[in-house]
Amino acid sequence: MKEKVTVHDSMQKGYTYYRTRRAGDMKDHPEFTPYYTPLQMLRMGVFEGRYLDPKSAEFPESWRKLLKPESDVANNYFGVKSRRSLADWRSSGWIFKEDPRGWFEWYCRFYMGRRGEHDAKQIARWKSFGARHSAQVRKHAPAHGNPDHPNAQKRLKQRQGLLQWAHDPLV
DSSP states (O other): OOEEEEEESSSOEEEEEEEOSOTTOOTTOTTOOOSSOHHHHHHHOOGGGOOSOTTOSSSOHHHHTTOOSSOOGGGSTTSSOOOOOHHHHHHTTOOBTTBTTOHHHHHHHHHTTBOOTTHHHHHHHHHHHHHHHHHHHHHHOOOTTOTTSGGGGSSHHHHHHHHHTTSOTTO
16 A cells, blocks of 8 residues: 655645555554544544644544634643643754654654654654653552543643543543
8 A cells, every 4th residue: 555645734835745554554563552543632632622734635534623723722631731832842853844743743644654764753752751641640640540530630731741642641
């Protein structure tokens, strides 16, 4: 399978890549085991409801229809903002020209079948974020997978962050 994708959206004009795997097939990277798919994350509420370009045909309509017209922290699952600005990400060297929106854009493209030179680095970042923040949440406010557990309303920024990195926020 090799499907050519050319991106024309608000942050990229004419960027081309190839999908070489079927959507969701990540067996070539068994160390990458996200808890959520991009669609599940969008349904739950991430990035204030406005991350991907809703006019771009790059991603499935089922994803794009979940995007909100305006960013609002109320759209987040935990109702809090839990991310640094894109400018901060750029100045930290965490943004690559192929994915100008950052990690979640990389994950969406990876999930849809693109493979590229930054995969190992992005997967390492995913692992590192999850290990660090999951351990802190488990230590200070474990919810044991239960959204009704009293601790589920503690450490909300970390929980929202875990969700936005495709980790279980209710550890």
